[in-house]
Amino acid sequence: MGSEPNRIESTGDLMDLVAGYWSARAILTAHELNLFTVLGDDALSAEDLAARLECPPRSMGLLANALVGLGLLKKTDDRFANGPFAASHLVRGRGDDLTGYLGHHSMLWTRWSGLTATVRAGRGEPFGGEMPPEVTRAFIMAMHASSSHWGNRLVDNLDLTGITRILDVGGGSGDYAYAILRRVPEATAVIFDLPTVTPIAQECAALAGVADRVETRAGSYWDDELGEGFDLAIVSNILHSSGPEGCVTILGKACRALIPGGRAVIHDFVLGEDGTTPPWAALFSLNMLNAGNDGRSYTRDELQDFAARAGFVGSEYRQCSADTGIVVAVKG
16 A cells, blocks of 8 residues: 555566565465464474365465465474464454455455456446355454554544544444544444444454443444434445445435534545545555445545535545545534
8 A cells, every 4th residue: 555656667566566466366365275273373394284274285385385485474394384473363363363354355356357347347246135144244354454453543633522422334343433432431332334244343342342332223324314412423434335426325314413513534545636546545446346336435525525515514634544534524
């Protein structure tokens, strides 16, 4: 991720970019084989690791060597073990577990492999019907890995004075709300999301140590109102999956849920005015095209315009990272 375009000045630069999928595919294959979790705290030969994963020793040895080169495994006396990062983050259920993020990208792999057809067709094939539970869980846990990482950075850019009742719209795991709760002990939060998601949010609230101050509310932000009496509404990484009119609809419901003077925090990947930077935000627009919806990354001016059309009387923009920013919009 970064705010500037990639500089392509040599054949080597191009080759590094184009072959980047080699590293990604090796890591995702290791995840799909459950390699990091099976290794755990052990140090195993390629033969022993292959036996545990039911793979031929030669292919397992080649994959493990590549993962050593990528910095995820370490190799001593022809035995492989998890490196520090993999041991802390890629073993299921351990520490700051990022395996949900890897699982999500495993699912995205097929769609990105079909990007040529998507661009020719004008959009990807929409997801049909209700997602299977395992797909929903992988997606929400991917969001948990991401939002638990970025939650504190978001909160660092907020004035938390007077915050007592928080609404997290389409909150998924709810980690942005939990980051605020950890800093404002008297506050409570409602995580609003689909019925298949709210039980996962409750699990994540328990992991965050704030379950006693969190309520989940099942519903659809397209079909249902969001409640009332909140002084802060979080709309994080939601608008990029909707077209402009959908963004206004969602923000309008958030506005109605707030008390006068309440604020909405609109957090997302934010494009520069020409739509080309930061590179991650521009690529994320392609991800939305692949997903078959009308969304994309938006500029700060577009986000502020959506807020004004939704009924907010004023807003300001704050940059959170090279790729993300927030619009803080105030209800009159």
